[in-house]
Amino acid sequence: MPKITLEDLLKLLSKYEIKELEGVKIEGDIEIEFESTQNMQAIGMELGMAAYHLARAAMMLGFPVQQLFAQEYGQLYQSQLQPQPQLKQKVEEVIKLIEKKFEPYREEWSGYVEEVQLGATQKEGGTRKYTIKLGGEKSLPFYIFDAPQPNLPSVSIDVFDRPVPLPKTVRVYYEDVMEHPDEWAKKVVKEFKADAVTIHLISTDPLLDDTPVHEAVKTVEDVLQAVKCPVIVGGSGNKEKDPVLLEKVAEVAEGERVLLASATLDTDWERVGKAAKEHGHCVLAWTQMDINSQRTLNRYLLKRVGLPRDSLVMDPTTAALGYGLDYAYSNMERARLAALKGDEDLAFPVSSGTTNAWGAREAWMKESPLEGDYSWGMREHRGPLWEILTGLTLSLAAVDIFMMMHPVSVATLKELMQTLGGRKDVEVECEDWITAEFS
Amino acid sequence: MKAKSPLEIYKLLPRTNCGECGFDTCMSFAANVLDRKAKVEDCKPLVEEAKKNKKAAEKLEKLKEITSPEIDEVVIGKNLKIGGEEVLYRHELTFFNPTAFFFDVSDTMDEKTIDERCSRVVEYKKFYVGKYLTLDGIAVRCSSNNPDRFAEVVKKVAGYGKPMILVTLDSECMEKALKEVAEENPLIYAATPDNWEEFFKLAEKYKVPVVVKSKDLDMLKSLASTFKSHKIPVVLDPVTEPAGKGLQKTFERVIQIRRTAILGQDRDINCPIMVTPIAAWTIEGDDVGKMYWETVIAGVFTVKYGDIMILHSLEPHTIMPLVTLRANIYTDPRTPVQVEPGLRAINNPDRNSPVLITTNFALTYYTVESDLQSSGASGWLLVLDTGGLGVEVSVAGGQFEPGKVKQLMEETKVAEKVDHRYLVIPGLAARLQGALEDELGWKVLVGPTDSGRLKAWLEQNWPPKDGVKVKG
Numbered sequence: 001m002p003k004i005t006l007e008d009l010l011k012l013l014s015k016y017e018i019k020e021l022e023g024v025k026i027e028g029d030i031e032i033e034f035e036s037t038q039n040m041q042a043i044g045m046e047l048g049m050a051a052y053h054l055a056r057a058a059m060m061l062g063f064p065v066q067q068l069f070a071q072e073y074g075q076l077y078q079s080q081l082q083p084q085p086q087l088k089q090k091v092e093e094v095i096k097l098i099e100k101k102f103e104p105y106r107e108e109w110s111g112y113v114e115e116v117q118l119g120a121t122q123k124e125g126g127t128r129k130y131t132i133k134l135g136g137e138k139s140l141p142f143y144i145f146d147a148p149q150p151n152l153p154s155v156s157i158d159v160f161d162r163p164v165p166l167p168k169t170v171r172v173y174y175e176d177v178m179e180h181p182d183e184w185a186k187k188v189v190k191e192f193k194a195d196a197v198t199i200h201l202i203s204t205d206p207l208l209d210d211t212p213v214h215e216a217v218k219t220v221e222d223v224l225q226a227v228k229c230p231v232i233v234g235g236s237g238n239k240e241k242d243p244v245l246l247e248k249v250a251e252v253a254e255g256e257r258v259l260l261a262s263a264t265l266d267t268d269w270e271r272v273g274k275a276a277k278e279h280g281h282c283v284l285a286w287t288q289m290d291i292n293s294q295r296t297l298n299r300y301l302l303k304r305v306g307l308p309r310d311s312l313v314m315d316p317t318t319a320a321l322g323y324g325l326d327y328a329y330s331n332m333e334r335a336r337l338a339a340l341k342g343d344e345d346l347a348f349p350v351s352s353g354t355t356n357a358w359g360a361r362e363a364w365m366k367e368s369p370l371e372g373d374y375s376w377g378m379r380e381h382r383g384p385l386w387e388i389l390t391g392l393t394l395s396l397a398a399v400d401i402f403m404m405m406h407p408v409s410v411a412t413l414k415e416l417m418q419t420l421g422g423r424k425d426v427e428v429e430c431e432d433w434i435t436a437e438f439s
Numbered sequence: 440m441k442a443k444s445p446l447e448i449y450k451l452l453p454r455t456n457c458g459e460c461g462f463d464t465c466m467s468f469a470a471n472v473l474d475r476k477a478k479v480e481d482c483k484p485l486v487e488e489a490k491k492n493k494k495a496a497e498k499l500e501k502l503k504e505i506t507s508p509e510i511d512e513v514v515i516g517k518n519l520k521i522g523g524e525e526v527l528y529r530h531e532l533t534f535f536n537p538t539a540f541f542f543d544v545s546d547t548m549d550e551k552t553i554d555e556r557c558s559r560v561v562e563y564k565k566f567y568v569g570k571y572l573t574l575d576g577i578a579v580r581c582s583s584n585n586p587d588r589f590a591e592v593v594k595k596v597a598g599y600g601k602p603m604i605l606v607t608l609d610s611e612c613m614e615k616a617l618k619e620v621a622e623e624n625p626l627i628y629a630a631t632p633d634n635w636e637e638f639f640k641l642a643e644k645y646k647v648p649v650v651v652k653s654k655d656l657d658m659l660k661s662l663a664s665t666f667k668s669h670k671i672p673v674v675l676d677p678v679t680e681p682a683g684k685g686l687q688k689t690f691e692r693v694i695q696i697r698r699t700a701i702l703g704q705d706r707d708i709n710c711p712i713m714v715t716p717i718a719a720w721t722i723e724g725d726d727v728g729k730m731y732w733e734t735v736i737a738g739v740f741t742v743k744y745g746d747i748m749i750l751h752s753l754e755p756h757t758i759m760p761l762v763t764l765r766a767n768i769y770t771d772p773r774t775p776v777q778v779e780p781g782l783r784a785i786n787n788p789d790r791n792s793p794v795l796i797t798t799n800f801a802l803t804y805y806t807v808e809s810d811l812q813s814s815g816a817s818g819w820l821l822v823l824d825t826g827g828l829g830v831e832v833s834v835a836g837g838q839f840e841p842g843k844v845k846q847l848m849e850e851t852k853v854a855e856k857v858d859h860r861y862l863v864i865p866g867l868a869a870r871l872q873g874a875l876e877d878e879l880g881w882k883v884l885v886g887p888t889d890s891g892r893l894k895a896w897l898e899q900n901w902p903p904k905d906g907v908k909v910k911g
Contacts (some may be wrong), residue, residue: 012765013546023496024874056764067888094664095636095639095640095665097661097662097665097790098664098665098668099657099658099661100660100661100664100707101657101660102657102659102695102700102705102708103699103703103705104656104695104698104703105695105699105702105703105705107698107699107702111809142687142690143694144691145691145694156650164682182520207604222529223866242643247709257837262690265504288832290816320764321763321764321767322567322766322767322802323802323829324802325764325767326558326768326770326772326828328528328740329529329768330528330529330530330772332527333529333530333621334530337528361889361891362759362763365891368566369563369810369813369814369892369894370809370810370813370893371810371813372564372566372571372813373564373566374563374564374565374755375566375755376446376565376755377754377755377756377757377758377759378754378756378757378761379736379756381727381730381731381754381756382756382759382760384731385731385734385760386656386736386755386758386760388731388735388738388760389734389735389760389761389764392735392738392739392742393738393742393764393767393768394741396739396742399551408731412732412735416735416739419682419683419686419687420686420687420690420739421687422687424682424684424686425683425684426682426683426684427683427684427685428680428681428682428683428684428722429716430680430682430686430721430722431721432581432609432721433715433717433718433720433721434581434582434606434628435580435581435582435584436575436720437547437582438581438720438721438751439547439726
């Protein structure tokens with residue numbers, strides 16, 4: 001054991017920043033003199049501190065000081081001199097949980113979306129077995145924690161009055177019925193669980209078969225006979241012929257409350273609107289991704305034609321995933337937010353031509369035409385997923401009715417709508433994915 | 440960000456118009472900071488001054504405070520940023536950091552599988568609007584509950600150089616892995632009500648960002664607040680329940696968190712949100728069903744506020760729709776997606792190469808250009824200014840019309856570059872064929888409706904069979 005002098009000790013003490021002990025002088029050979037007897041307690045404390053530091057200094061030099069005190073002070077002494085427990089105490093202090101309460105921000109809207117009924121039962125003057133209601137929202141889609149959503153989005157499946165070129169992935173489901181629109185309609189309802197059927201009278205296109213109007217409407221009658229669900233009737237897109245055609249459709253479908261698709265700004269919207277009003281149908285107001293045009297067309301139909309508010313559905317245009325979906329999404333989202341904020345010109349249910357997703361080559365091409373691309377994977381799955389993601393994205397903006405084609409897409413999207421809309425009451429117990437092993 | 444006008448930023452800048460930041464004036468710099476196109480730290484003189492001078496340091500701090508995003512930005516790995524968002528709806532400004540897609544490997548997978556999965560994450564790319572869409576990172580799950588095995592796999596995965604998430608609730612396993620890869624700045628998953636004290640120590644010790652996880656939003660907020668108070672970067676996992684009522688509740692939690700952060704100005708939970716579509720793989724059922732459902736969950740939260748995700752399916756047919764959706768949602772609506780109009784030479788065309796025309800909508804243009812490039816065919820590609828509209832819409836809307844085509848052809852002097860007089864137009868512009876021939880005096884050929892079929896079309900139709908005016 002090394003010998004140490006008082007000077008050494010003082011040096012060690014200075015390390016602990018105790019240069020002078022108040023009221024205490026250390027003289028000669030560990031002789032300690034008190035200058036005053038006042039406030040003995042304070043002096044005692046100072047001495048104790050000095051002793052503590054001296055003892056620590058001694059320990060650092062290897063002297064087992066603790067043994068000197070062990071008997072008298074036992075564990076108390078230990079806990080004061082050993083540094084680890086102190087450190088632990090400090091860390092525990094630092095990481096105390098800061099307890100907070102989460103207060104969700106409440107959002108309230110003044111506006112709401114008009115509720116529109118498609119189809120009419122016998123009691124209501126039609127022959128439909130059931131009807132569907134679109135719209136009625138008082139909050140953003142699926143924000144059922146803000147306000148209940150009375151009607152979840154419906155799905156209508158597209159049927160054509162003549163065979164059409166379809167991607168292989170879709171065609172396989174309809175090959176057997178393509179020549180017979182009424183059979184086609186039956187199939188989509190019975191097998192693919194469509195809530196409604198859209199019959200597109202594309203054969204009337206002068207560039208295709210140029211089917212005369214009086215003949216084309218027979219298909220509508222056939223379809224109305226074949227299925228008992230609400231029906232949507234579309235033209236060919238020919239600007240001159242469509243209004244004439246839809247006028248006739250309104251006549252023959254009297255009382256069935258079909259949705260006439262569509263009135264547009266560059267066609268005779270007035271004629272379509274009037275026919276709907278006269279025969280108790282609904283009108284689909286279609287604009288090209290422009291919120292102001294949509295407002296204008298809606299206003300024309302409501303104010304100039306006098307179409308009842310519960311008979312208007314709007315189609316602000318659906319662009320496919322990868323091909324302008326971002327525009328379509330924001331356009332619909334803006335329209336819906338405006339409606340909820342009280343813009344009555346935009347407060348109508350929204351329809352989406354989700355089938356447009358199949359126009360994207362990513363949905364139907366076998367492989368990428370580009371050498372740099374990674375494989376595109378199986379189109380049997382890629383196609384339906386393309387349609388599903390196009391639809392679900394727009395459903396989160398505003399969509400109340402989808403027009404779709406692939407049965408898997410229809411089933412998947414319906415499942416999702418039911419789930420997000422709170423209609424699935426089942427609690428699904430799952431194992432934890434963190435440690436799970438799956439293929 | 441708090442600042443609402445460039446003036447609020449400008450008044451705290453040096454106002455010397457030195458131009459070091461790359462902008463001509465301090466005011467222009469301020470406007471760009473407000474648009475999130477520049478950062479206050481780009482003002483080098485201010486940063487330098489702040490090191491010496493307390494007043495400048497205060498100004499810099501104040502600037503950082505008023506320009507910091509509404510949602511915290513968290514960095515994983517070297518520079519993968521998540522969060523940093525300002526708005527609830529993209530049309531109000533834009534969304535900034537695209538949802539980061541991480542794919543899992545587990546330490547109970549065999550080496551070959553791990554390597555294959557990591558390679559796919561590294562190699563995946565899909566061409567889209569002039570660039571490639573890629574995947575972000577790898578989440579390593581500890582299924583073995585063996586710290587040594589976990590650390591071994593984590594180290595191996597780190598070799599692929601992608602950002603990582605380390606997934607285990609066991610602090611011993613986590614620490615062992617962190618000892619290997621802490622320098623790579625992985626995100627650690629997850630601090631829960633049960634283990635958070637240990638994860639707190641790990642996050643502090645290894646300086647890594649951490650996910651805090653709880654279904655109970657009071658608890659989630661408490662955890663976030665606790666970690667944030669010590670400047671630990673936090674990501675929130677409000678727990679993804681993959682089906683039924685649980686999924687609806689998950690949707691609700693995610694919406695409530697983000698809405699309360701932005702509209703409610705709640706500074707405890709303004710963190711990036713993690714969603715785990717991988718949970719779909721724990722539902723009973725067949726693999727195809729799980730694959731679809733995982734993609735559906737990922738789709739929902741790519742649109743709605745998911746900043747980072749862990750997925751399992753690495754099938755290209757599920758990845759491609761998702762990366763495309765992400766690209767769409769995170770496209771900046773403020774900048775029109777257009778390219779310069781004009782004439783492009785593809786694959787060194789000569790005087791006998793075809794002349795084709797398309798629009799200046801970026802998506803259309805890049806699709807046609809890359810299809811031509813890849814087909815190996817050479818040609819002259821005219822790019823018409825349609826104001827950024829695609830072919831179908833611009834033909835209908837009158838932006839794609841013969842007069843404008845003629846003007847473009849005159850401006851680019853394309854007639855001087857070829858010996859023939861044939862113009863190939865898109866299939867979707869077929870109806871303009873006659874009008875164009877009248878206006879231009881060229882023969883107009885109608886190409887395919889999809890440029891992916893240009894290669895086959897050119898093989899069939901070029902050079903033209905009638906051979907009019909084509910020399911050589």
